[in-house]
Amino acid sequence: DSYNQPYRTAYHFQPPKNWINGMYSIFPSTLLKLSLLPFIPFFLFFSFSLLFKYLMSLTYSFSCFLSFDMLNGHVGVFGLADPNGPLRYGGLYHLFYQYNPKGAVWGHIVWAHSVSKDLVNWTPLDPAIFPSQPSDINGCWSGSATLLPGNEPAILYTGINPQNQQVQNLAKPKNLSDPFLREWEKSPKNPLMAPTSANEINSSSFRDPTTAWLGQDGHWRVLVGSKRRTRGMALLYRSKDFSDWIQAKHPLHSILGSGMWECPDFFPVLKNGQLGVDTSVNDDYVRHVLKASLDDRKHDYYMIGSYNAAKDKFIPDKGFEEFVLRYDYGKYYASKTFFDDGKKRRVLLGWVNESSSVADDIKKGWSGIHTIPRAIWLHKSGKQLVQWPVEEIEKLRAKPVNLPPQALKGGKLLQINGVTATQADVEISFEVSELGKAGKLKYWTEPQILCSTKGSSLRSGLGPFGLLVFASEGLQEFTSVFFRIFRYQHKYLVLLCSDQSRSSLNKNNDLTTYGTFVDVNPLQEKLSLRTLIDHSVVESFGGEGRGCITARVYPTLAINDRAQIYAFNNGTADVKITRFSAWSMKQAYIQ
Ligand code: DQQ
Numbered sequence: 001d002s003y004n005q006p007y008r009t010a011y012h013f014q015p016p017k018n019w020i021n022g023m024y025s026i027f028p029s030t031l032l033k034l035s036l037l038p039f040i041p042f043f044l045f046f047s048f049s050l051l052f053k054y055l056m057s058l059t060y061s062f063s064c065f066l067s068f069d070m071l072n073g074h075v076g077v078f079g080l081a082d083p084n085g086p087l088r089y090g091g092l093y094h095l096f097y098q099y100n101p102k103g104a105v106w107g108h109i110v111w112a113h114s115v116s117k118d119l120v121n122w123t124p125l126d127p128a129i130f131p132s133q134p135s136d137i138n139g140c141w142s143g144s145a146t147l148l149p150g151n152e153p154a155i156l157y158t159g160i161n162p163q164n165q166q167v168q169n170l171a172k173p174k175n176l177s178d179p180f181l182r183e184w185e186k187s188p189k190n191p192l193m194a195p196t197s198a199n200e201i202n203s204s205s206f207r208d209p210t211t212a213w214l215g216q217d218g219h220w221r222v223l224v225g226s227k228r229r230t231r232g233m234a235l236l237y238r239s240k241d242f243s244d245w246i247q248a249k250h251p252l253h254s255i256l257g258s259g260m261w262e263c264p265d266f267f268p269v270l271k272n273g274q275l276g277v278d279t280s281v282n283d284d285y286v287r288h289v290l291k292a293s294l295d296d297r298k299h300d301y302y303m304i305g306s307y308n309a310a311k312d313k314f315i316p317d318k319g320f321e322e323f324v325l326r327y328d329y330g331k332y333y334a335s336k337t338f339f340d341d342g343k344k345r346r347v348l349l350g351w352v353n354e355s356s357s358v359a360d361d362i363k364k365g366w367s368g369i370h371t372i373p374r375a376i377w378l379h380k381s382g383k384q385l386v387q388w389p390v391e392e393i394e395k396l397r398a399k400p401v402n403l404p405p406q407a408l409k410g411g412k413l414l415q416i417n418g419v420t421a422t423q424a425d426v427e428i429s430f431e432v433s434e435l436g437k438a439g440k441l442k443y444w445t446e447p448q449i450l451c452s453t454k455g456s457s458l459r460s461g462l463g464p465f466g467l468l469v470f471a472s473e474g475l476q477e478f479t480s481v482f483f484r485i486f487r488y489q490h491k492y493l494v495l496l497c498s499d500q501s502r503s504s505l506n507k508n509n510d511l512t513t514y515g516t517f518v519d520v521n522p523l524q525e526k527l528s529l530r531t532l533i534d535h536s537v538v539e540s541f542g543g544e545g546r547g548c549i550t551a552r553v554y555p556t557l558a559i560n561d562r563a564q565i566y567a568f569n570n571g572t573a574d575v576k577i578t579r580f581s582a583w584s585m586k587q588a589y590i591q
Pocket residue numbers: 067068069070081082098109141142143158207208262263293333334
């Protein structure tokens with residue numbers, strides 16, 4: 001059915017297929033329970049939701065009452081969103097995620113649940129957490145898992161109560177001897193954390209508890225995203241028994257003007273090396289990362305600093321006083337990390353919404369995918385994080401196509417044959433010799449602006465050179481992922497762009513171009529690019545994971561066997577391809 005679903009991904013996680021046509025086939029019991037809940041007659045809801053979306057478009061502030069992705073539960077679309085509470089237990093990886101089982105009827109958001117042995121192939125199970133008690137009767141929103149001593153998983157998540165307030169609840173597995181953790185039971189003491197008149201917490205800006213960590217004093221700590229007026233913050237709670245939680249006097253950290261911090265994350269990273277460490281580690285061989293999904297900007301930002309355990313304060317490093325660095329400079333939101341103690345790595349999961357129109361989403365019948373899980377660690381410079389697809393994804397590689405090192409002259413287009421162009425993993429490295437031809441950047445310019453104004457067609461000194469993917473034979477459609485090199489203040493800036501402006505003849509799509517600078521010195525290093533191509537996903541890693549950009553494209557011609565891949569150089573200077581490997585990717589079992 002790839003012909004009538006050309007955009008469904010083959011190896012990026014998305015709602016199981018049979019949730020779309022016959023959603024009752026997977027877990028009738030649970031869904032029937034849900035459907036017995038009183039629901040608004042369809043026609044009323046439909047008009048309500050259109051009216052609602054109209055209101056939303058008018059008044060932004062209204063949306064802080066309802067989370068951003070709930071509006072992605074368009075009528076009849078089965079929206080997958082935030083990854084929730086990822087953990088490893090019983091030799092299995094558990095992924096939960098925000099899901100509207102009844103398509104449109106938002107407010108019944110549940111924690112859908114899938115398990116995997118390798119983070120690549122996933123088996124769906126019944127939803128783990130769904131509205132069932134007053135403290136979450138209007139929805140089970142995002143949260144995180146913590147492994148308590150004795151390896152007992154505990155999930156803290158946001159519930160929406162009958163007054164539509166956001167409160168924090170606890171759920172634990174009913175049966176620890178079930179490695180699939182199919183059944184979860186909620187604390188009868190829920191909600192464990194709630195807005196009160198005393199704590200002046202805004203009940204529509206209080207959500208997404210993090211994985212908890214254990215302090216030297218034997219007390220647990222957890223963060224909850226919040227804001228007061230425009231000051232975004234990470235509220236801190238402490239607990240001795242993981243049940244009674246006391247709000248700390250001060251947030252762990254806050255930034256004036258940053259707006260609501262959704263899906264916060266707080267974790268240590270080794271100063272040296274690529275291994276991950278447990279969330280509770282706090283020694284002088286780690287640094288700490290504080291991340292937030294900024295509701296006002298719809299991007300995931302992070303800062304590096306140190307965690308002062310005595311004061312329960314995060315002190316950002318110089319240059320990180322504001323949220324500047326992002327995990328991914330494309331479409332990427334509500335990400336979560338977890339420590340995979342099996343392979344001693346920290347794994348990052350992110351949600352990528354659609355760039356298609358609402359009408360097209362309804363036609364597709366699904367919306368939302370997750371990126372390939374990424375190992376994440378601190379770059380040796382200590383100034384940024386590095387991300388790389390987990391090595392297990394390489395098991396899907398088939399039929400390698402390798403090209404010998406060769407020049408790629410200015411204006412040259414090199415067609416790559418022998419690869420399934422809609423389902424591929426491409427690695428290419430470039431060497432640049434004529435740096436003297438690099439264009440001069442007179443003044444600092446945002447990378448996304450540079451990429452948008454100087455698309456892949458505009459010739460300049462050094463670049464654009466890179467890949468054309470989802471390219472139609474006549475190049476009526478193509479998505480270009482490319483480098484440009486500029487000279488700026490006596491050094492070279494390497495720009496990485498993912499240009500979607502020509503990706504589809506269907507202009508109803510969001511064709512925004514994305515860009516970032518990659519901290520690579522072309523005098524000393526090759527420029528490497530890896531792009532994972534998967535039907536409607538272009539997930540790119542520049543500089544071995546120092547610059548990541550995820551995009552969604554919906555070509556009308558360059559689909560199935562009519563898509564092409566090219567290497568290209570539209571600069572005036574020649575460049576050299578020093579390494580080229582491409583693989584056709586096999587279909588993963590993501591149901
Ligand atoms: N999505 C969840 C919220 C979170 C938002 C609701 C982020 O908990 O803040 O589906 O996308």
